[in-house]
Amino acid sequence: MKKIKMGLIGFGNIGTGLVRNLENHKAIIKERCNCEVELVRIADKDITTPRNIEYNKNILTNDVYSVIDDPEIEIIVELIGGLEPARTFIADSLKKRKHVITANKAVLANFGKELFNLANENNVLLLFEGSVGGGIPIIRGLQQGICANDIKSIKGILNGTCNYILTKMTDEGSSFNTVLKEAQEKGFAEPDPTYDIEGYDSAHKIAILASIAFGQEIKYEDVFVNGISGIQSVEISFAKELGYVIKLLAIAKSHNGEVEVRVHPTLIPNDNMLASVLGVNNGILVEGDMVGETMFYGRGAGQDPTSSAIISDIMAIAQSIIEGGFHKDTRLLSLSNPKKIRPIDKLESSYYLRFIVIDRPKVMAKISSILGDHNISIESCIQKGRNVGDYVPLILTTHTAKEKAIQDAIKEIEKLDIVKEKPFLLRVEE
Amino acid sequence: MKKIKMGLIGFGNIGTGLVRNLENHKAIIKERCNCEVELVRIADKDITTPRNIEYNKNILTNDVYSVIDDPEIEIIVELIGGLEPARTFIADSLKKRKHVITANKAVLANFGKELFNLANENNVLLLFEGSVGGGIPIIRGLQQGICANDIKSIKGILNGTCNYILTKMTDEGSSFNTVLKEAQEKGFAEPDPTYDIEGYDSAHKIAILASIAFGQEIKYEDVFVNGISGIQSVEISFAKELGYVIKLLAIAKSHNGEVEVRVHPTLIPNDNMLASVLGVNNGILVEGDMVGETMFYGRGAGQDPTSSAIISDIMAIAQSIIEGGFHKDTRLLSLSNPKKIRPIDKLESSYYLRFIVIDRPKVMAKISSILGDHNISIESCIQKGRNVGDYVPLILTTHTAKEKAIQDAIKEIEKLDIVKEKPFLLRVEE
Numbered sequence: 001m002k003k004i005k006m007g008l009i010g011f012g013n014i015g016t017g018l019v020r021n022l023e024n025h026k027a028i029i030k031e032r033c034n035c036e037v038e039l040v041r042i043a044d045k046d047i048t049t050p051r052n053i054e055y056n057k058n059i060l061t062n063d064v065y066s067v068i069d070d071p072e073i074e075i076i077v078e079l080i081g082g083l084e085p086a087r088t089f090i091a092d093s094l095k096k097r098k099h100v101i102t103a104n105k106a107v108l109a110n111f112g113k114e115l116f117n118l119a120n121e122n123n124v125l126l127l128f129e130g131s132v133g134g135g136i137p138i139i140r141g142l143q144q145g146i147c148a149n150d151i152k153s154i155k156g157i158l159n160g161t162c163n164y165i166l167t168k169m170t171d172e173g174s175s176f177n178t179v180l181k182e183a184q185e186k187g188f189a190e191p192d193p194t195y196d197i198e199g200y201d202s203a204h205k206i207a208i209l210a211s212i213a214f215g216q217e218i219k220y221e222d223v224f225v226n227g228i229s230g231i232q233s234v235e236i237s238f239a240k241e242l243g244y245v246i247k248l249l250a251i252a253k254s255h256n257g258e259v260e261v262r263v264h265p266t267l268i269p270n271d272n273m274l275a276s277v278l279g280v281n282n283g284i285l286v287e288g289d290m291v292g293e294t295m296f297y298g299r300g301a302g303q304d305p306t307s308s309a310i311i312s313d314i315m316a317i318a319q320s321i322i323e324g325g326f327h328k329d330t331r332l333l334s335l336s337n338p339k340k341i342r343p344i345d346k347l348e349s350s351y352y353l354r355f356i357v358i359d360r361p362k363v364m365a366k367i368s369s370i371l372g373d374h375n376i377s378i379e380s381c382i383q384k385g386r387n388v389g390d391y392v393p394l395i396l397t398t399h400t401a402k403e404k405a406i407q408d409a410i411k412e413i414e415k416l417d418i419v420k421e422k423p424f425l426l427r428v429e430e
Numbered sequence: 431m432k433k434i435k436m437g438l439i440g441f442g443n444i445g446t447g448l449v450r451n452l453e454n455h456k457a458i459i460k461e462r463c464n465c466e467v468e469l470v471r472i473a474d475k476d477i478t479t480p481r482n483i484e485y486n487k488n489i490l491t492n493d494v495y496s497v498i499d500d501p502e503i504e505i506i507v508e509l510i511g512g513l514e515p516a517r518t519f520i521a522d523s524l525k526k527r528k529h530v531i532t533a534n535k536a537v538l539a540n541f542g543k544e545l546f547n548l549a550n551e552n553n554v555l556l557l558f559e560g561s562v563g564g565g566i567p568i569i570r571g572l573q574q575g576i577c578a579n580d581i582k583s584i585k586g587i588l589n590g591t592c593n594y595i596l597t598k599m600t601d602e603g604s605s606f607n608t609v610l611k612e613a614q615e616k617g618f619a620e621p622d623p624t625y626d627i628e629g630y631d632s633a634h635k636i637a638i639l640a641s642i643a644f645g646q647e648i649k650y651e652d653v654f655v656n657g658i659s660g661i662q663s664v665e666i667s668f669a670k671e672l673g674y675v676i677k678l679l680a681i682a683k684s685h686n687g688e689v690e691v692r693v694h695p696t697l698i699p700n701d702n703m704l705a706s707v708l709g710v711n712n713g714i715l716v717e718g719d720m721v722g723e724t725m726f727y728g729r730g731a732g733q734d735p736t737s738s739a740i741i742s743d744i745m746a747i748a749q750s751i752i753e754g755g756f757h758k759d760t761r762l763l764s765l766s767n768p769k770k771i772r773p774i775d776k777l778e779s780s781y782y783l784r785f786i787v788i789d790r791p792k793v794m795a796k797i798s799s800i801l802g803d804h805n806i807s808i809e810s811c812i813q814k815g816r817n818v819g820d821y822v823p824l825i826l827t828t829h830t831a832k833e834k835a836i837q838d839a840i841k842e843i844e845k846l847d848i849v850k851e852k853p854f855l856l857r858v859e860e
Contacts, residue, residue, distance in 0.1 A: 021578075021720055025578055025580075025720075028578060028579075028580065029578070031645075031760060032577060032759070032760050032761065033760075034760065129575075135576070135718075135720065135721035135722065135724060136721075136724055137571055137574070137575025137576055137724075140570065140571075140574050140575045141567055141570075141571065141575065144567070144570050144574065144742065144746065145559075145567025145570045145571065145575075145742060146565065146567055146738055146742065147462060147742050147745055148451075148455055148458060148459070148737075148738055148741035148742050148744075148745055149458075149738055150455075150458065215461075271708075273706060273727060276703060276706040278701075288565075288738060289734075290451055290455075290565065290734040290735065290737050290738035290741075291564075291565035291566075291728060291729065291734070291735050291738040292565065292728065292729045292734065292735060293728060293729075294565060294566055294567075294726075294727060294728030294729075295725070295726075295727035295728065296724075296725075296726060296727075297703060297724060297725035297726075297727065298721060298722065298723060298724030298725065299721070299722045299723075299724075304719075304720040304721070304722065305720065305721050305722060307578075307720050308576055308578055308579055308718060308720035308721040311578035311720075312574065312575060312576065312577050312578050314578075315577055315578060316574065316757075319755065319757045320755055320757070323754070323755040323756060323757060324753070324754035324755040325749065325750055325753040325754040325755020325756070325757065326753060326755070327746075327749045327750070327753060327755065327757070329462070330461060330462050330463075330464065331462065
């Protein structure tokens with residue numbers, strides 16, 4: 001039985017989980033791939049910290065190039081994350097004709113085109129199931145499962161931290177800061193939560209999904225990003241009253257020859273499947289021209305779910321080595337004639353607007369008159385708690401309007417002396 | 431650019447949809463597979479009925495063997511359904527070294543082992559993404575997406591007709607017969623709905639999923655089947671009161687060296703993801719040892735979703751022909767040392783029981799005493815509508831108990847003179 005040698009770069013949290021799971025799943029890999037996959041070297045800067053798992057300490061090194069340059073190693077798994085030196089390590093591995101597996105969303109969302117082309121030139125695979133949605137097989141789902149479809153849209157809850165925070169705020173009525181602190185204590189949020197809560201993580205992930213779905217290079221910088229740190233309990237409760245929940249959605253749509261890719265907190269109706277995705281879970285709703293709406297759901301992060309994804313990549317490469325046939329997704333290679341990325345101010349959406357206004361007659365008339373001037377029509381309106389002469393929240397939802405018109409109207413409205421602070425806007429996805 | 435010739439056997443509803451979608455998706459297939467797939471012959475008994483689509487009438491024949499015997503045809507799609515002659519047509523195609531695609535769950539759930547082995551002996555592929563879950567890529571999800579996992583359980587809503595009926599009964603409080611009639615009028619149920627509502631369709635599908643998940647032959651006859659025709663509105667409303675919904679679940683579990691495979695109406699908690707699967711949609715919740723719980727959701731039937739699945743199979747075979755490498759799922763071939771199928775009376779579950787009893791003192795004491803004699807403990811109890819001396823429903827839910835104990839207890843209880851009719855039992859899945 002053929003033995004395939006493998007190296008690992010990055011022996012942190014996910015790397016440790018992978019080494020443990022590779023050992024536990026040796027029999028499955030052998031039986032399902034007709035070969036043995038042997039981990040022969042692990043490279044990490046830190047070769048002293050105990051990893052609390054059983055592993056062969058002799059294979060641990062701090063010399064990355066003893067992995068990349070080893071002629072016997074056929075598969076390299078990169079799990080150090082970040083842009084550099086990950087980009088260089090991946091590129092150098094591909095140039096040495098190693099198959100590479102990465103869970104590094106940042107490097108793919110910034111340098112994906114360069115790396116996929118490099119893999120192609122060197123006739124090796126670059127797989128990345130673990131980069132989006134943890135254990136949810138969304139990459140293979142798009143590349144093979146619904147590969148025959150013209151993909152219309154992807155709407156994803158791609159960040160477990162944000163979804164945990166928003167779920168808790170919804171269930172308990174707690175403030176953003178209270179829930180964030182609790183999430184940090186439970187290990188569901190990082191000590192510096194910026195990357196998650198400001199939507200950057202989701203933006204990297206949707207760039208990767210959109211690149212596959214639309215067959216063109218979509219980079220991190222192409223994604224409009226807005227995080228959840230501005231969401232107050234009042235938004236959650238008004239949304240509830242209107243029949244919606246608030247989720248951080250990563251959205252990619254293709255229409256009228258253009259592509260839009262954006263991440264922002266979004267009102268979705270209670271009966272949308274994504275509204276059922278609670279806590280740290282992820283869910284990705286994909287609309288294809290034949291399949292209609294289909295959803296992939298599960299744990300979006302963690303040692304074991306990510307190991308599930310990475311080992312599925314290892315098994316796919318092992319099968320290709322044993323049987324031949326790489327079955328590459330040409331959408332990541334034929335990146336000519338890309339559609340234009342539609343800028344956010346060309347967006348058409350319905351909106352949720354919260355104003356803090358003086359509670360007195362004609363306030364609503366003034367605001368709706370300005371909205372009307374910008375061709376924005378109001379769908380519903382809530383004003384809670386009478387407090388004549390003092391400030392109260394006024395919530396409006398609009399019918400479909402143009403983002404630019406909304407932004408212009410808001411600028412006008414915030415100048416009114418009846419309006420206390422900068423109006424707060426959320427987009428609605430029906 | 432290589433041309434791959436394809437034949438179709440069966441030009442009914444799904445076949446017609448496939449021919450239409452193949453034509454519409456020529457460019458996608460060409461671009462993503464680096465080849466052209468050409469449909470060169472369609473065989474059907476009926477070559478006269480108009481199909482209301484554009485197609486080349488010259489390729490329609492009633493001679494099936496002009497497809498199977500054509501040396502130029504490399505891929506054959508079988509869409510006639512049923513056991514025979516489908517089994518023979520598939521077998522003969524495989525013997526002629528044609529790759530075969532089928533959406534025929536019945537033939538696979540009865541003769542899968544024979545056919546997969548035949549494909550293997552002839553070094554061709556037998557793919558079947560369309561046989562379960564319509565457009566939902568559950569087959570590839572199990573075979574490739576979460577292939578590294580030891581699969582613990584599969585719980586699926588696999589029949590759109592039943593889910594439509596149960597959803598309507600839940601939303602509207604209507605009776606089974608009223609909703610069934612409406613479903614038939616809308617085309618969501620067949621004129622003879624037996625195959626769907628008695629659970630046979632779901633049983634075929636779960637046999638296929640369980641075979642992949644557990645890597646052993648699981649046939650239709652191994653599945654315990656109970657349909658939804660006995661469900662009354664009273665069940666739906668009591669379930670609701672207890673925080674549950676009723677779904678027809680197809681369940682496959684592997685534990686303690688045994689496998690259980692069953693289809694029956696089941697109470698599931700409102701916050702279970704499967705409770706969000708409404709109307710004609712399907713959802714499949716799979717638990718793997720690494721991935722945890724992951725769900726696949728979407729339209730379970732129809733021309734377009736099924737076309738999505740079948741064309742994904744065509745594209746997979748086209749890639750294998752062009753590039754080499756069949757990447758077969760060995761789980762469908764290495765069928766030695768199967769685990770024992772656990773008979774239903776060995777099941778351990780919690781239960782919902784409805785008795786129709788005389789409304790008088792000590793009724794509950796008698797029933798709970800018999801349950802206690804069989805080591806069954808009661809979790810909750812509802813008795814609605816006082817009507818002293820007349821019959822009223824009494825609902826009990828139990829803690830985990832043995833199926834045999836429940837069945838024995840029911841037999842004793844139904845002999846009591848305070849009990850009017852045969853008690854009604856549902857299983858609960860937490």
